[in-house]
């Protein structure tokens with residue numbers, strides 16, 4: 001979230017609530033959104049490390065609001081973030097741990113673990129399909145959902161490989 | 168081109184259901200228990216309808232061994248399966264698990280070495296090829312991995328032919344063909360010769376052909392196997408509508424999106440049923456969000 005806020009502030013100064021709205025507007029309803037408290041905490045940290053600068057602006061009938069702008073250090077940080085390739089999703093190691101460690105523990109057998117995991121993926125996929133159908137007009141949401149679906153497909157394919165190799 | 172094409176066509180009249188509705192059971196679905204393991208079920212192989220009278224397909228102890236050049240592969244090793252009327256079942260499993268063999272047996276394109284199959288309460292595993300051909304024309308639509316279209320015929324003729332053979336009028340056949348091709352985004356290919364189509368286009372034509380007689384049961388082997396994302400969506404929309412009309416679908420797929428559109432997924436492994444589960448959205452009251460998926464990552 002740090003970087004999202006820096007990126008928004010690189011476009012124009014804003015206060016916390018505006019940033020929350022901008023995030024919601026940009027990513028659409030499907031994207032997991034931080035709450036306002038998390039945003040204020042993050043802004044506080046960014047300010048402390050000198051990546052943004054805040055200034056209180058008085059409002060006639062309400063408490064002051066703090067408007068933030070990005071600093072040069074903040075722009076450098078943001079540039080470094082854009083510069084760096086992003087790590088791909090790592091293989092789901094918790095499920096893999098269960099799968100490898102299960103035999104002999106008396107806790108679960110591999111087929112049952114694989115079946116349970118497959119059901120979970122398929123149910124998640126069904127939820128995503130529904131989500132996609134609901135927000136058909138938001139292209140950013142659609143793209144995100146499509147990405148999530150492709151990840152799930154890869155998870156399922158890998159599950160199949162695990163079954164072939166370990167059963 | 169769009170799925171609403173012709174909805175208010177003055178000739179055909181407004182918004183009529185495209186498939187006649189088949190009454191669908193509203194009774195609670197008391198299905199056979201889903202085995203966690205591949206242990207054959209102890210359900211007696213009673214001919215006729217299922218325990219609640221609605222089994223479209225009933226399969227018991229199905230075995231099929233392929234023999235070639237001295238080696239034998241047991242492609243199906245004791246499969247039990249009940250499919251109720253109106254169910255949409257996806258069959259998944261690794262390559263070589265026996266999925267295509269199962270579908271071929273269910274469609275009468277191959278014969279089992281052991282076990283029984285009932286279709287609509289009627290024992291069919293021993294039917295002659297001629298009887299099967301009749302069944303397939305009237306009540307079982309089939310799409311196989313290698314869409315055996317008549318390559319020298321046009322797309323329109325490929326789709327209309329089974330309708331004409333089943334006794335539809337030329338006009339009925341044309342109307343259904345136009346609707347199906349329209350929904351599958353192929354309206355502008357009607358006059359093309361089948362051989363000139365891409366693999367994905369041929370696959371969709373094969374689906375249109377399988378649905379043109381409005382069969383009560385559709386068997387489809389990887390019907391979206393070589394489709395891009397948009398065509399997959401068209402196919403899913405058509406299948407969903409077909410299913411909503413109360414028709415039964417059994418399809419083999421690797422595509423999780425297709426499988427999650429079904430209401431039940433049967434997983435085959437080494438010729439046996441390894442899992443058989445209903446697909447449900449997130450538990451009641453809990454909406455799936457991307458967080459559910461994204462959290463699992465990196």
Ligand SMILES: Nc1ncnc2c1ncn2[C@@H]1O[C@H](COP(=O)(O)OP(=O)(O)O)[C@@H](O)[C@H]1O
Nearest residue numbers: 233234235240242261262263264265266267268
């Ligand atoms: N006509 C055939 N002759 C010999 N072996 C076959 C034949 N058809 C299928 N098999 C074998 O039977 C097994 C199951 O095949 P298939 O039903 O096509 O699996 P799937 O569709 O799940 O990939 C595989 O090992 C396959 O090689």
Ligand SMILES: [Mg+2]
Nearest residue numbers: 266267268312
């Ligand atoms: Mg196959």
